[in-house]
Structure formats: C-alpha cells, structure tokens
Amino acid sequence: MARLLRQTLLAMALFSGGLAYGVWLSSPRGQEWLQQTPLASWSQRTSEGVGSLLPRPEAADSAAPADAVRPSNFIAAVAQKVGPAVVRIDATRTVANPLDPELFNHPLFRHFFPQLPQEFQQEGTGSGFIIDADGLILTNAHVVEGSERVRVHLLDGRTFEGKVKGSDPVTDIAVIQIEGENLPTVTLGNSDQVRPGDWAIAIGNPLGLDNTVTVGIISAVGRSSGQIGAANKRVTFLQTDAAINPGNSGGPLLDAEGRVIGVNTAIFQRAQGVGFAIPINRAMEIAERLIRDGRVEHAFLGIRMITLNPDLVARLNRDPARLSPLTVQEGVLIGEVVPGSPAEQVGLRKGDVIVEIDGRPIRDAEQVQQLVDAAGVGKTLTLRVIRDGQVRIFQVKTGVLPPDF
Known part of the structure; x- marks a missing residue:
C-alpha cells in the first residue's frame, strides 16, 4: 500500500511539473524564449535528456588547421609528423617446399599428393621509411631478401612497385626505390648523441x-652483435624498451623531436620489452x-675469434690436450683460420692470441671486427700476437668478406 502511494505521489508531481512547464511556455516570457532559441538546438537538447546536462566540447577553431596537434602531447606530434613517411613493404619470394626431396619425390607420396608443388610463393611484411623525396626508402635487408616483387604502401593510400637498389x-640494411610525387620524408638525427634514458618512439x-x-626509452647503446645473438652482423645496436614486434623491422626509431636515430631490426627472443635498432649514422653510411x-x-x-678473460684462460690451461699454456689473461684467441684467407696466407694459426692491432690494445672480438671493418678492403694491419708465450708481429692485408662467411 505504501509503495502504491509513493508511486501515485511521484506521478502527480511529474504531471504537475510538466503542466507548470507547459503553462510557462504559453506565457509571454516563454514564447519570447522559444523565439530566441533555434528549434534544432532546442529539440536536440530536449531529446538528449540527461546527456544534455553533460559538459559540451568547445567548438573547434575554424582558423586552426585540420591536422593541428595539441602541443602538450609530443608523442602524438611526432607520430603525426613522421607517420606519413613510414611505409609498409610487402615482399613476395619463391621458396622451396620444406619437405625432404627424397620423400617429396617418392612415388607413393606423389600418388597421394599429386598437386603439392615443389615451390610456392611466400609473402612477408615489413616496414621502411622514405629518406629522400626522389623515392629512396631505407629498410632491413631481411625484409626484402630473395624477393621477386616488392610493393610499397603509404599511409595516404598510395601503392607503388618498388625496386631494390641494394641490400647488405x-x-x-637495404634501399628501395619508388617513383612518385609529393612524397613525405623523414628527418635524420645523430645516433652518436643518443644516451641511455632518452625517449624512443617506434613507428611500423x-x-x-x-x-x-x-614509445619507451633508449635502454642502452653500443650493444654488440654477439650480445644480441646475431654474431654474423657487423654493427652495434641501440637497445630500447619501445615495443618492437614482427613487422616493425625496417621502421624508424625516433627521438622526442621526431628525428630518426635508428632502424628497428630485432627483438630479443628470450625476453619481452627488449628490442634493437641499427644506429642511423651507420645505416646511412x-x-x-x-x-x-x-x-x-x-x-x-x-x-x-674467442674473447679471453681470466676464467676462460684458467679453464683452457687445465685442458690436458693443450700443448702450451696461455700466458696472457685477456685478448682475442684465434679459434679457427679460414683456408685461403689473408690470415692463413701470412701464417696466423689456431691458438694464437691477438693482443694489439696497429698499436691499439685488444680486449674483445668485437673490437677486432670494428677495426678491420673501419680499415676497409685492401688495407694492411699490424697484428701483435702471442704464440707459445712469444710475441710475433704479422702484417695482414685485408680481403673481401665472402658472401657465405
């Protein structure tokens, strides 16, 4: 009974309020208000109900450009500035069927799977960015490796056929050429000035x-290829915790001003939030x-090569098969000499320890690699080597790195 009474009183109150509102609208003041209020605005607000009580967004300044970005959000500003110059790269290549050829060609296998091809088309996707208005695009070599067709997609919807100008x-690092007009480009930074703790923005x-x-930060600089599990690469890396996933390869790593400081290239398979980029100075070289x-x-x-340290030296010297003990605690031990190489031609041997190159003390294998790469092809290097406890000097003229080394 009490509930019915409350509902009746509420209905009477609502009816009275509505009646009073209608009477007021019929009055001269109400009519004047109706005439001064646009019908569309009045009907929209009354139909919105409770929503009409919420704060309304301010009208956009018609004088501001359509692509204006709030200056307080530097990440959005960088993304808007650089995003149009970041491209998607679709590469198509022919690959062999992974099945064992002997099994694949077996008559019984071919009987049950007669339509299975020996080769098939494989498509991969990566990223890149336009470094020159003439249509030059920087990306990773592994994005376009073995590709027969490369298609480049821009953020504005345009698609181009790409040609690989070169790949290393x-x-x-690889460079792709496209033919187009009014192409957006990136601004290059200086990776030599990058510090751990700097902002890092990845687009891909x-x-x-x-x-x-x-977005994240630069976690470290100067990571060697050996440290990240890519010992066959001749480059040091920037480390970042900005999320980098498959498909990011070849895209730009940017500083807080939107300048490219690296080429995103790898993720650390055993961890999350650990990615690597090739410094842009090295990439552009x-x-x-x-x-x-x-x-x-x-x-x-x-x-x-093998980098020596006191623990490793102690273990090697305990090996009963070793003919003579190592007499140095650091340096680079030669683990193998490639037949026919410049090193073999001058008499370097397995077990020699490199302690100096051109007068510079050697402490790790990455240092040797960097000095050899910096010297270039056809240059003579002076190596100070310890063999059987004795110092030997070798003059080695660098050759050209074979493609399969």
Whole structure:
C-alpha cells in the first residue's frame, strides 16, 4: 500500500511539473524564449535528456588547421609528423617446399599428393621509411631478401612497385626505390648523441597493423652483435624498451623531436620489452654505398675469434690436450683460420692470441671486427700476437668478406 502511494505521489508531481512547464511556455516570457532559441538546438537538447546536462566540447577553431596537434602531447606530434613517411613493404619470394626431396619425390607420396608443388610463393611484411623525396626508402635487408616483387604502401593510400637498389645482409640494411610525387620524408638525427634514458618512439607495421606507434626509452647503446645473438652482423645496436614486434623491422626509431636515430631490426627472443635498432649514422653510411654501388664490400681477415678473460684462460690451461699454456689473461684467441684467407696466407694459426692491432690494445672480438671493418678492403694491419708465450708481429692485408662467411 505504501509503495502504491509513493508511486501515485511521484506521478502527480511529474504531471504537475510538466503542466507548470507547459503553462510557462504559453506565457509571454516563454514564447519570447522559444523565439530566441533555434528549434534544432532546442529539440536536440530536449531529446538528449540527461546527456544534455553533460559538459559540451568547445567548438573547434575554424582558423586552426585540420591536422593541428595539441602541443602538450609530443608523442602524438611526432607520430603525426613522421607517420606519413613510414611505409609498409610487402615482399613476395619463391621458396622451396620444406619437405625432404627424397620423400617429396617418392612415388607413393606423389600418388597421394599429386598437386603439392615443389615451390610456392611466400609473402612477408615489413616496414621502411622514405629518406629522400626522389623515392629512396631505407629498410632491413631481411625484409626484402630473395624477393621477386616488392610493393610499397603509404599511409595516404598510395601503392607503388618498388625496386631494390641494394641490400647488405652483413649490416641488415637495404634501399628501395619508388617513383612518385609529393612524397613525405623523414628527418635524420645523430645516433652518436643518443644516451641511455632518452625517449624512443617506434613507428611500423607489426603483425599487419599499419602505422602502429609505441614509445619507451633508449635502454642502452653500443650493444654488440654477439650480445644480441646475431654474431654474423657487423654493427652495434641501440637497445630500447619501445615495443618492437614482427613487422616493425625496417621502421624508424625516433627521438622526442621526431628525428630518426635508428632502424628497428630485432627483438630479443628470450625476453619481452627488449628490442634493437641499427644506429642511423651507420645505416646511412651503408645506404649511401648501396645507392652508389649497389653493394657493400666488407673487410675480411679470415679468422674466428674467442674473447679471453681470466676464467676462460684458467679453464683452457687445465685442458690436458693443450700443448702450451696461455700466458696472457685477456685478448682475442684465434679459434679457427679460414683456408685461403689473408690470415692463413701470412701464417696466423689456431691458438694464437691477438693482443694489439696497429698499436691499439685488444680486449674483445668485437673490437677486432670494428677495426678491420673501419680499415676497409685492401688495407694492411699490424697484428701483435702471442704464440707459445712469444710475441710475433704479422702484417695482414685485408680481403673481401665472402658472401657465405
């Protein structure tokens, strides 16, 4: 009974309020208000109900450009500035069927699977960015490796056929050429000035999600190829915690001003939030040689190396098969000499320890690689080597790194 009474009183109150509102609208003041209020605005507000009580967004300034970005959000500003110059690269290549050829060609197998091809088309997706208005695009070599067709997609919807001008698997850098007009370009930074703790913004196409923006910091600089599990690469890396996933390869790593400081290239398989980029200074050095010559020659001694430290030296000296003990605590031990290489030609041997190159003390294998690469092809290096406890000097003229080394 009490509930029915409350409902009756509420209905009477609502009816009275509505009646009073109608009477007021019929009054001279109400009519004047109706005449001064646009019908569309009045009907929209009354139909919105409770929503009409919420704050309304301020009208956009018609004088402001359509692409204006709030200056307080520097990440959005960088993404908007650089995003149009970041491209998606679709590469098509022919690959062999992974099945064992003997099994594949067996009559019984072919009987049950007669239509199974020996080769098939494989498509891969990566990222890149336009470095020149003439249509030059920087990306990773592994994005276009073995490709027969390259298609480049811009953020504005345009699609171009791309031509690989050059690719260098040793540094994982490649350059693509497209023909177009009014192409957006990036601004290059200086990777030598990058510090741990600096902002890092990555833009790319991970997992097919075009123009994805992630942000973090530079976690470290100067990571060697050996440290990240890519010992065959002749480059040091920037480390970042900005999210980098498959498909980001070849995209730009940017500083807080939107300048390119690196080329995103790898993720650390055993961890999350650990990615690596090739410093842009090194990448552009390789790109310029690819644009000019179509290829890059890397210097080569022909040795496989092991960095020594006191613990490793102690373990090696305990090996009963070792003929003579190591007498140094640091340096680079030659683990193998490649037949026919410059190192073999001058008499370097397995077990020799390199302690100096051109008067510079040697402490790790990456240092040897950097000095050889910096010297270039056809240059003579002076190596100070310890063999059987004795110092020996070798003059080695660098050769050209074989493609399969």
